[in-house]
Amino acid sequence: MTFAARMTRCPRPFDPERGAEARALLPDLAPELVALIEGTGGCSPYLLGLMHREAEWLRGAFDDPEAALDQLHADLPGQDNVESALRQGKRRVALLTALADLGGVWALEEVTGRLSGFADLATDVALKAALAREMKRGKLPGMDEAALEDGAGMVVLAMGKGGARELNYSSDIDLIVLYDEGRFDADAFLEARPAYIRATRRMAATLSEITAEGYVFRTDLRLRPDPSVTPVCVGMEAAERYYESLGRTWERAAYIKARPCAGDLAAGQRFLDDLRPFVWRRHLDFAAIRDAHDMRRAIRDHKGLHGPITLDGHNMKLGRGGIREVEFFTQFHQIIAGGRDPELRIRGTVPALAALAEKGWVPAEVAEALTGHYRAHREVEHRLQMVNDAQTHALPSGGEGLARIAALMGREEAELAQDIRARLTEVHEIVEHFFAGEENGGGRPAPAEPCEMPTYDAEVIARWRGYPALRSSRAQEIFERLKPEILTRLARAAHPQEALLALDGFLAGLPAGVQVFSLFEANPQLIDLLGDIVGTAPDLARYLSRNASVFDAVIGGRFFAPWPGLEALCKELTAVLQNESDYETRLDAARRWLKEWHFRVGVHHLRGLIEAEEAGMQYADLAEAVLRGLWPVVVADFARRHGPPPGRGAVVVGMGSLGAGRLNARSDLDLIVIYDAAGVESSEGKRPLAARTYYARLTQALVTGLSAQMAEGRLYEVDMRLRPSGNQGPVATSLAAFTEYQRGEAWVWEHMALTRARVMCGDPGLAEAVTALRAEVLGQGRAPAEVLPALAEMRERIARAKASAGPWDVKVGPGRNQDIELAVQAAALMGQEVSGSLEAGLAAAERIGWLPAEAGADLRAAYRLCWRIGQVAKLLSDKPLDPEAIGEGGRAFLLRETGAQDIATLEARLQAACAAAAGRIGTALALEPGAIAGAERPGDDGGAA
Numbered sequence: 028m029t030f031a032a033r034m035t036r037c038p039r040p041f042d043p044e045r046g047a048e049a050r051a052l053l054p055d056l057a058p059e060l061v062a063l064i065e066g067t068g069g070c071s072p073y074l075l076g077l078m079h080r081e082a083e084w085l086r087g088a089f090d091d092p093e094a095a096l097d098q099l100h101a102d103l104p105g106q107d108n109v110e111s112a113l114r115q116g117k118r119r120v121a122l123l124t125a126l127a128d129l130g131g132v133w134a135l136e137e138v139t140g141r142l143s144g145f146a147d148l149a150t151d152v153a154l155k156a157a158l159a160r161e162m163k164r165g166k167l168p169g170m171d172e173a174a175l176e177d178g179a180g181m182v183v184l185a186m187g188k189g190g191a192r193e194l195n196y197s198s199d200i201d202l203i204v205l206y207d208e209g210r211f212d213a214d215a216f217l218e219a220r221p222a223y224i225r226a227t228r229r230m231a232a233t234l235s236e237i238t239a240e241g242y243v244f245r246t247d248l249r250l251r252p253d254p255s256v257t258p259v260c261v262g263m264e265a266a267e268r269y270y271e272s273l274g275r276t277w278e279r280a281a282y283i284k285a286r287p288c289a290g291d292l293a294a295g296q297r298f299l300d301d302l303r304p305f306v307w308r309r310h311l312d313f314a315a316i317r318d319a320h321d322m323r324r325a326i327r328d329h330k331g332l333h334g335p336i337t338l339d340g341h342n343m344k345l346g347r348g349g350i351r352e353v354e355f356f357t358q359f360h361q362i363i364a365g366g367r368d369p370e371l372r373i374r375g376t377v378p379a380l381a382a383l384a385e386k387g388w389v390p391a392e393v394a395e396a397l398t399g400h401y402r403a404h405r406e407v408e409h410r411l412q413m414v415n416d417a418q419t420h421a422l423p424s425g426g427e428g429l430a431r432i433a434a435l436m437g438r439e440e441a442e443l444a445q446d447i448r449a450r451l452t453e454v455h456e457i458v459e460h461f462f463a464g465e466e467n468g469g470g471r472p473a474p475a476e477p478c479e480m481p482t483y484d485a486e487v488i489a490r491w492r493g494y495p496a497l498r499s500s501r502a503q504e505i506f507e508r509l510k511p512e513i514l515t516r517l518a519r520a521a522h523p524q525e526a527l528l529a530l531d532g533f534l535a536g537l538p539a540g541v542q543v544f545s546l547f548e549a550n551p552q553l554i555d556l557l558g559d560i561v562g563t564a565p566d567l568a569r570y571l572s573r574n575a576s577v578f579d580a581v582i583g584g585r586f587f588a589p590w591p592g593l594e595a596l597c598k599e600l601t602a603v604l605q606n607e608s609d610y611e612t613r614l615d616a617a618r619r620w621l622k623e624w625h626f627r628v629g630v631h632h633l634r635g636l637i638e639a640e641e642a643g644m645q646y647a648d649l650a651e652a653v654l655r656g657l658w659p660v661v662v663a664d665f666a667r668r669h670g671p672p673p674g675r676g677a678v679v680v681g682m683g684s685l686g687a688g689r690l691n692a693r694s695d696l697d698l699i700v701i702y703d704a705a706g707v708e709s710s711e712g713k714r715p716l717a718a719r720t721y722y723a724r725l726t727q728a729l730v731t732g733l734s735a736q737m738a739e740g741r742l743y744e745v746d747m748r749l750r751p752s753g754n755q756g757p758v759a760t761s762l763a764a765f766t767e768y769q770r771g772e773a774w775v776w777e778h779m780a781l782t783r784a785r786v787m788c789g790d791p792g793l794a795e796a797v798t799a800l801r802a803e804v805l806g807q808g809r810a811p812a813e814v815l816p817a818l819a820e821m822r823e824r825i826a827r828a829k830a831s832a833g834p835w836d837v838k839v840g841p842g843r844n845q846d847i848e849l850a851v852q853a854a855a856l857m858g859q860e861v862s863g864s865l866e867a868g869l870a871a872a873e874r875i876g877w878l879p880a881e882a883g884a885d886l887r888a889a890y891r892l893c894w895r896i897g898q899v900a901k902l903l904s905d906k907p908l909d910p911e912a913i914g915e916g917g918r919a920f921l922l923r924e925t926g927a928q929d930i931a932t933l934e935a936r937l938q939a940a941c942a943a944a945a946g947r948i949g950t951a952l953a954l955e956p957g958a959i960a961g962a963e964r965p966g967d968d969g970g971a972a
Contacts, residue, residue: 030089031057035131038066041427041434045069052082060089063130070435073416077122084119092123092132096141100148109156110233113149114240120145125196125413129435135402136192136377138409143185143192146200149234149243150183151289157229166222168215178290180210181223181260182298183230186250190284191374195405197412197419199245200234203285207294208262220262227260245418250281263298270305280358282306283365284374300608307366336451338429338444343408344420348451350408352458353401360388369606376401393457400450407447410435422447483514484524487531496540505544509554516558525914529561529568536572546578553578556630563633563916564903574740577626586627587636593648596624600656610664614732617657618739624649629692629902639898639924640891646690651787653733653742654679654696658788661732665725670712674705677722677759678789678797679729682749686783687863689894691901695744696733699751699784700726703762703793722759730758749780762796769804775817778809779852783863801861808859811877811956818853819952822846832907834934835900837893842945844893847886850948854878857959865890872951875960882947889944892937895924910934 037059040046049068050061068075078085088095099116106112124141127133133141158179161167170179186201188194206223208216227248235246248259252269270278282302287295336347344350357379365371368386373379377398384394410432411419423429433440497503517526537543547553556578561568571577591599603620607613628649632642658679662672683697684690704718716724726747733742751760751768760768769781784801786794822841831840838844851868854860858871869886872878878886899921900908910918910930918930927933 029057030092030127030130030132031059033130033132034059034063036129036437037062038070038129038437039434040066040069041431042069045072045075049075049078052078053086056086056089059130060126063126066434066437067126067129070431071125071413071415074122074125074413077118077125081119081122085122088119088123092127096120096123096145100144103148104152104155109152110236110238111240113152113233113243114238116145117149117243118241121196121416128196128409129413135405136375139188139193139195139405142194142196142198143189146189146194146244147185147288150185150200150202150230153230153233153243154178154181154183154226154289156233157226160229161222161226164222166225167219168211177293180207180219180294181205181226181290182207182287182292182295183289184295184299185286185288186281187284189288190286191376192286193375193405195412196409197416199247199418201247201250202231202288203251203266204230204248204260205263205266205295205298206260207291208264223260224258227258231259250278263294267298267301270302274305276362279306280355280362283358283361283372286374307369307372308362336448336455338422338448340424341422341451342420343404343411343422346451348400348453348455348458349420350401350404352454353397353404356397356458356461357383364388396453397457400454403446403450404454406436407432483527487527491531491534494534494537494540496534496537496543499539499541502540502544505548506540509544509547512551513554513558516554517561525916526558526561529914530557533557533561533568533572536569543578559634560630563914563920564629567629567633567902571626574622574626577622586630590637590641590645590648593651596648596652597655600652604656604660610660611737613660614657614735615737615739617653617660618737618742621649621653621742622740625692632898632902633920635923639895640689642898642902643689643691643894646692646694647685647688650685650690650694650696650743651681654681654787657732657742658729661729662725665728666710666712668712669714669716669721669724670710672702672725673707673710673718673721675703675793676790677702677725678794679787680797681785681787682780683783685787686785687865688785691898693901693905695746697746697749698730698787699747699749700729700759701762701765701793701797702759703790703796719757719759719761722761723757726759749777751777762793765797766800769800773804775809775813775856776821778804779814779818779849779856781805782852782855782860782868785863805856805861806859809856811857811959814853814857815952815954815956818849821849833909834938835896835908835910837897837900837908837937840941842889842941842943842948844890844897846948847890847893847944850886850951877951877954877959878947882951885940885943885947889940892925892940896921896933896937899924 046065046069049064052068053060053064056064064078068078096119099119103112103116120141124133124138128138155175155178158167158175158181159172162170162172162174162179167174167179174180182205184190184203184205186203188198189200189202194200204227206220211219231246231248234243236242248254251257251259251261252266253273282299283306285299287299342349354376357376360383361371361373361379364383364386371379371382371386371388373382380389380394380398380401383389384391407422408420411417411422413435414431423432429444430440433443436443491497491506492503497506513530514527517523517530534540547557557568557571560571600617600620603616604613607616625646628637628642628645631637632639637645662676666672678701680686680699680701681697682699684694685696685698700722702718702722704722707718709715709717710721730745730747734745735741747758750756750758751765751773769778773781781801782805786797825839825845826841829839831843836843840846848865851865851872854872854875854877855863855868857877858868858875860867860871865887869878869883873880873883896908899917903913903917903920906912910921913921921927922929922933925933925936927936
């Protein structure tokens with residue numbers, strides 16, 4: 028389809044004489060183009076001048092404008108007179124782009140993309156021409172023309188609209204020019220540095236100097252680090268040091284759109300990758316909102332852009348409701364959340380708004396409205412600049428100015444004015460609400476419901492000013508706004524003074540306060556959550572003070588959604604790890620991820636959204652997801668040094684509570700590793716290892732990856748004592764050795780432990796083999812004559828080795844959870860039960876006649892009560908449960924979880940339940956083995972621990 032046939036709108040002629048003049052320039056064009064050019068020439072003296080100058084080229088370019096521009100790009104780098112060729116190219120690009128825009132042939136993105144693409148090309152051509160000049164003079168030691176291909180160590184970053192490929196019609200280009208200091212030794216660098224600076228200045232002059240042929244692009248180099256004292260070209264290492272130590276929020280926002288556009292593009296991308304931690308903070312960055320608001324006010328003050336919206340002279344870019352408002356809104360939402368979500372790291376304004384809406388950071392209707400207004404504003408901006416090629420964003424004042432713009436848009440003046448005013452007003456209202464403007468005080472917490480305020484301990488409140496979190500004036504300012512609301516909410520706690528002390532512990536542990544307090548200010552619901560936590564679980568509050576980033580998860584849009592399930596967790600963690608570039612950052616990313624989900628489970632349990640059994644399952648899901656996600660990462664890092672795993676690889680098997688799928692808030696992980704070298708003697712890599720050594724060290728790497736204390740803490744403590752031969756055996760066991768051991772050497776207690784074993788991750792084929800072996804061993808079972816004496820001996824050993832922590836110890840002691848679990852494992856082993864669940868084990872005990880149904884009911888009741896008490900205790904503290912020490916809030920949580928009326932009643936109920944369970948187990952152990960079904964089953968030769 029021809030260019031003319033694609034026309035969808037044509038401006039109305041505004042100046043008949045100029046319109047006729049424009050039509051006379053190209054008399055043989057299609058009627059659609061005649062109408063377009065007549066209107067264009069009548070409205071824009073600048074475009075009329077371009078048509079005079081480029082009439083012949085334009086006539087040929089109309090048949091296929093895209094191909095004409097592509098050919099222009101291809102031909103330009105080979106031109107001898109760079110300055111003249113660039114200016115001619117700019118005229119042609121500007122003319123054809125304007126006509127395609129005015130005629131509705133190209134959408135906004137195509138228009139801005141074409142302008143931005145030519146800016147990239149022009150910058151690259153001008154840079155290389157300037158560098159070639161320095162090379163001819165011998166000022167770049169050791170470099171020849173071949174070095175020009177990658178910019179001879181220089182790179183130009185396009186910033187702002189150029190970086191986002193959003194250049195407006197008469198835009199200047201914001202550039203940062205960098206060079207790689209590492210390409211020279213010390214002496215050569217001293218000579219090359221001035222050459223780089225001269226080349227940068229010449230490049231800028233080539234682009235921006237006005238000659239008889241016009242100019243290419245006005246060029247601004249002031250976005251570089253500290254422009255008042257640095258040269259126009261800055262070393263990459265020096266720039267990185269500046270941003271790490273002195274970089275400000277506005278510079279972070281600027282780098283959202285940064286893009287290498289000329290010179291060594293690969294080096295430029297590496298620089299941006301290295302700068303990622305500066306731009307994209309690990310945690311939700313609500314402190315940036317205040318910085319953004321301060322920037323908006325500074326711009327308004329500097330430009331005098333205050334007062335109501337009036338169209339005469341209104342700045343469509345910087346004024347209220349203008350283009351910059353939409354860009355600020357978008358960029359600072361990206362700054363807030365982009366550190367956590369790489370999918371928000373988008374340069375373009377419109378696609379970034381869409382991503383923010385998709386991720387739930389911006390309401391869909393708001394994103395849609397701002398997108399429409401942004402597009403409309405940009406169209407008006409382009410028409411303003413087409414009139415006289417002026418870098419202006421101001422609407423005309425008086426006269427025929429707005430009528431001319433309306434004519435260029437094919438609209439009526441009154442209708443256009445009404446539309447612009449409505450769009451400016453809505454943008455201003457949306458953005459002002461977000462930035463908590465001067466008038467509405469947005470972003471402050473909603474006042475708490477009035478209540479009678481207690482007399483708080485003044486000494487506690489007074490010492491807050493001395494805490495690290497409140498030493499900066501900015502932190503103090505934010506906290507003073509928050510303090511009345513926080514204290515009012517604490518007053519509702521059952522024991523406000525206890526809650527105050529817990530809050531004190533939280534504040535004392537915070538290393539810094541601005542980010543956390545800004546988070547609270549922007550999300551007042553977090554104050555209520557903090558009140559719940561400090562009023563109920565002081566230990567959890569202290570944990571929060573050291574890991575305040577987990578609050579990010581609360582406002583991530585899914586915190587109170589249903590549990591996603593194991594597979595979804597695995598998928599999410601895998602994506603998180605893939606976004607990190609090296610091994611250590613992946614380990615830390617896994618730690619951050621686990622903290623957030625772990626916190627979620629704890630809060631849901633604390634607030635009664637889930638019960639203890641659900642919490643246990645969810646903690647176990649998290650542990651399995653971590654193992655599944657981290658195991659390939661550990662293997663890949665180890666293989667990088669020692670080669671891929673020899674043979675079939677290995678599997679990680681979860682034992683104990685992990686294998687049973689029930690963990691608490693402070694569980695460690697019982698693991699064993701089984702490998703199959705399949706006859707391969709050693710690995711093949713830079714540093715090959717014998718197969719046995721390889722898997723032993725790989726297992727140690729996994730344990731370190733899980734348990735090492737890093738910047739983000741540790742994942743889990745790991746216990747590997749349940750492997751064959753315990754601490755005396757190798758940390759990784761071959762499949763052959765494991766098979767032989769389980770079939771002929773394992774003790775009874777080891778087969779009991781096997782009832783709760785489950786493969787977590789590793790080679791699928793090997794996982795099937797291990798699972799089949801487990802089923803085979805448990806399917807054969809062990810005779811009651813072996814199992815019952817072994818169980819009795821184990822109970823006695825535990826009683827001698829582990830003293831009970833007191834009446835509230837729900838793990839160790841007769842009739843407590845460990846005792847019940849051992850009895851259930853014994854029943855499963857005698858009953859050839861392979862599923863591993865508590866319920867299945869008790870059902871097996873009843874089936875073989877070892878426990879009557881009423882005994883199973885007593886064990887279930889005692890186990891459930893102990894589990895609920897234990898889950899509460901582990902969430903509240905790492906110390907043995909003491910109802911007096913957990914405060915009123917903790918006691919209320921404990922009573923709610925167990926359904927008891929008071930602590931004394933609960934204690935009596937616990938003792939009675941455990942005594943009943945212990946009695947049932949004792950009675951079962953006193954049975955004659957021959958009275959149990961399966962008593963005649965042949966036993967193994969192994970002994971009993």
